[in-house]
Amino acid sequence: MANLSVNLCGITLKNPVIAASGTFGFGREFHELYDIGQIGGVSTKGMTLDPRLGNPVPRIAESRGVILNAVGLQNPGVEHFIQEDLEWLKSTGTCVIANVAGKTLEDYEKICARLDGLVDMIELNISCPNVKSGGMAFGIKPETVEEVTARAKSGAKHTPLIVKLSPNVENIANNALSAERGGADCVSLINTLTGMAIDIERRRPIIANNTGGVSGAGVKPIAVRMTYEVAQAVKIPVIGMGGITCAEDAIEFLMAGATAVQVGTANFTDPYAMPKIIKDLNDWCDKHGVAELSSLTGTLQLNGK
Amino acid sequence: MKDYLATIVKNEKIAENIHAVTFALDEDIKVRCGQFGNISVGGVHLLRRPIAICKVEGREVTFCYQIKGDGTKKLKDMEAGTRLSVLMPLGNGFFVEEEEQKIALVGGGVGVFPLISVLREYYGKKHISAYIGYRNKAAVCGVDEFGKADTFIAVTDDGSYGEKMNAVQAFEKALLAGNRPDVVLACGPTPMLRALKGVAERENLSCYVSLEERMGCGIGACLVCVCDLTDGKKARVCKDGPVFNASEVVL
Numbered sequence: 001m002a003n004l005s006v007n008l009c010g011i012t013l014k015n016p017v018i019a020a021s022g023t024f025g026f027g028r029e030f031h032e033l034y035d036i037g038q039i040g041g042v043s044t045k046g047m048t049l050d051p052r053l054g055n056p057v058p059r060i061a062e063s064r065g066v067i068l069n070a071v072g073l074q075n076p077g078v079e080h081f082i083q084e085d086l087e088w089l090k091s092t093g094t095c096v097i098a099n100v101a102g103k104t105l106e107d108y109e110k111i112c113a114r115l116d117g118l119v120d121m122i123e124l125n126i127s128c129p130n131v132k133s134g135g136m137a138f139g140i141k142p143e144t145v146e147e148v149t150a151r152a153k154s155g156a157k158h159t160p161l162i163v164k165l166s167p168n169v170e171n172i173a174n175n176a177l178s179a180e181r182g183g184a185d186c187v188s189l190i191n192t193l194t195g196m197a198i199d200i201e202r203r204r205p206i207i208a209n210n211t212g213g214v215s216g217a218g219v220k221p222i223a224v225r226m227t228y229e230v231a232q233a234v235k236i237p238v239i240g241m242g243g244i245t246c247a248e249d250a251i252e253f254l255m256a257g258a259t260a261v262q263v264g265t266a267n268f269t270d271p272y273a274m275p276k277i278i279k280d281l282n283d284w285c286d287k288h289g290v291a292e293l294s295s296l297t298g299t300l301q302l303n304g305k
Numbered sequence: 306m307k308d309y310l311a312t313i314v315k316n317e318k319i320a321e322n323i324h325a326v327t328f329a330l331d332e333d334i335k336v337r338c339g340q341f342g343n344i345s346v347g348g349v350h351l352l353r354r355p356i357a358i359c360k361v362e363g364r365e366v367t368f369c370y371q372i373k374g375d376g377t378k379k380l381k382d383m384e385a386g387t388r389l390s391v392l393m394p395l396g397n398g399f400f401v402e403e404e405e406q407k408i409a410l411v412g413g414g415v416g417v418f419p420l421i422s423v424l425r426e427y428y429g430k431k432h433i434s435a436y437i438g439y440r441n442k443a444a445v446c447g448v449d450e451f452g453k454a455d456t457f458i459a460v461t462d463d464g465s466y467g468e469k470m471n472a473v474q475a476f477e478k479a480l481l482a483g484n485r486p487d488v489v490l491a492c493g494p495t496p497m498l499r500a501l502k503g504v505a506e507r508e509n510l511s512c513y514v515s516l517e518e519r520m521g522c523g524i525g526a527c528l529v530c531v532c533d534l535t536d537g538k539k540a541r542v543c544k545d546g547p548v549f550n551a552s553e554v555v556l
Binding site for chain 2: 057
């Protein structure tokens with residue numbers, strides 16, 4: 001038995017596998033299939049101060065090796081989460097990460113202040129590609145990444161703040177540095193890549209929103225490369241994600257510099273993906289004589305060096 | 306709900322562009338009529354295919370599906386012996402109240418298959434009339450099953466099998482003739498369901514419809530497959546549905 005636990009901003013996760021926001025709700029549905037307390041962490045469905053109804057349907061499409069989604073931040077609002085789901089989710093024993101989004105700097109500060117001290121960590125969604133008011137405006141330029149991070153941090157005074165980075169930018173490492181300067185305790189990446197899938201019979205995009213966020217196995221090499229670039233640039237811990245389907249995928253991200261990983265789309269392909277990955281991480285470590293999984297972080301050596 | 310590793314025992318064409326696949330399970334399963342399964346076809350297809358369960362016989366579960374995209378094309382070519390993951394049973398399914406003795410089934414297109422599961426569940430227990438619409442004669446299927454109903458009216462869009470009309474028109478004709486059911490259960494294309502909802506409201510009939518939507522997780526977590534409710538809220542087709550009271554859902 002290897003030690004799979006990781007330390008993220010002073011918080012111990014029993015393993016580095018975190019459910020990615022938007023694919024796992026608040027955990028209740030998957031808990032009908034297995035005990036979600038065994039998962040390292042759960043990043044909740046993206047929440048806003050007020051409830052949101054989201055985008056029209058269809059909200060999802062498939063392309064080989066990837067999916068596209070444009071749910072549009074449908075959520076019951078942060079108060080509903082605090083009243084109805086928070087205590088239950090904590091009681092499962094998983095690390096509770098509240099994923100939050102907003103329209104304005106003030107929204108970000110307010111929602112972080114509301115959750116401060118109530119959850120284990122807060123993940124800032126400044127990169128939702130599917131909603132104009134979903135914070136994307138803040139997630140593109142390095143200056144605004146710093147500004148929104150600083151405002152959020154002034155709300156989340158006692159709770160580690162993760163800034164989730166968009167890959168749809170000029171230089172993701174620069175944006176990671178901006179988040180770090182703004183006071184981020186951690187960065188996570190990648191959010192989805194903006195894409196389009198067309199129904200050629202109707203000559204229209206499949207998704208009602210026209211474009212959607214691309215995720216799933218096919219985006220993994222892009223995500224690994226970006227995780228490496230970001231991990232090289234910042235001193236704060238990095239959570240890697242993008243197309244992780246199995247333990248070996250997760251290990252790639254760790255070697256590229258991630259302290260923990262998130263699993264999203266794979267939960268749709270196989271609802272038991274995360275428990276399987278956790279079990280296989282242990283088996284991989286045992287087979288390779290690795291006593292501490294966390295020792296793999298950042299061990300990548302580039303060719304020619 | 307459970308992810309079954311299911312073995313294909315039969316996978317064959319039953320009508321133009323429609324196939325039926327039967328899986329054998331290693332254990333018993335309890336399914337309510339109108340529930341569905343989320344079938345993994347594997348490979349580059351990251352999403353499962355949500356398909357209505359048509360019938361359950363012992364440990365064998367049959368799904369009927371339309372060949373529509375890449376995934377169903379792949380499923381169609383799978384041979385007996387192939388093992389696939391099938392997450393099921395999902396969704397709420399159709400419920401018929403004790404006092405509702407006369408059921409009308411109104412179905413069109415691939416929507417006829419969940420209704421076969423209703424027929425099988427209530428056969429011999431309720432009085433069942435089935436009004437089923439097909440595109441044309443080549444699309445006609447499930448006749449052996451629907452033939453067991455107390456009344457079975459099959460119609461086609463082009464009149465090549467039965468009368469030339471749609472399922473809702475066939476149902477309205479029966480209503481005019483005095484065959485009023487206690488409850489209407491329906492599945493089919495949205496325009497058909499919309500028309501039926503209009504008839505049910507006009508005639509003050511209790512009516513339940515099974516909806517279809519592109520799905521992500523299939524278990525209610527991802528909020529991809531929502532529909533609009535008349536109270537302004539959203540519901541998840543996979544978890545809160547797929548069966549909704551027609552009066553509560555916007556079609």
